[in-house]
Amino acid sequence: MNVIVPTEHGDARITWYPADAGRMVLAVSHGAGGGVEARDLQALARVLPSHGVTVALVEQPWRVAGKKVAPAPKTLDSGWRGVWPALSAPGLPVVAGGRSAGARVACRTGAELGAVGVLALSFPLHPPGKPAKSRLDELVGAGVPVLVVQGGNDPFGKPGEFPDDGVFELVEVPFADHGFGVPKRAGVGEPETLAVVTDAVVSWTSSLR
Secondary structure, eight states: OEEEEEETTEEEEEEEEOOTTOSEEEEEEOOSSOOTTOHHHHHHHHHGGGGTEEEEEEEOHHHHTTOSSOOOHHHHHHHHHHHHHHHHTTOSOEEEEEETHHHHHHHHHHHHHTOSEEEEESOOOSOTTOTTSOOHHHHHTOOSOEEEEEETTOTTOOGGGSOOSSSSEEEEETTOOTTSOOOGGGOOOHHHHHHHHHHHHHHHHHHOO
């Protein structure tokens, strides 16, 4: 079910995948280089509803308008805030999530919006080849439980580059790149790779209250 939501930056779009007896909403947005057709977002939409989690895939206004380049972070955050009332309307706890740039938005706004947790898919810890330009502060400052699902070969930050200090939970997707693609030489297919992502999210959301 597609729903258009007006925001101050234009219309956003939510595609709902309802659970039969939903106990939670997982609202997930896309990154700066793609939309909600991303393989991991689609996998979550297929799998999570059978585990009692309604999935809402959110397209930011710039994507709905057909633009090719994402706006500034401040505008992304504002657009996400504009969609939030529609996400919380079912009256269920809401997990704020996103992939890449969308994960940063969720981290920056999750606590203020009342999210019960943040799902960060392929969190861009730093630009490729520039580890000194860290965005770790956004992740550790989320203020709510955070699950990071990160590809083992993500040029925006490999799992070993994240601190192991208990502030957030991290699950590695072996051999995967920023889009959770895996090279053929790894001997692992896309279904197995995506199962790592969805299994981690199912387990983590089950632990949230």
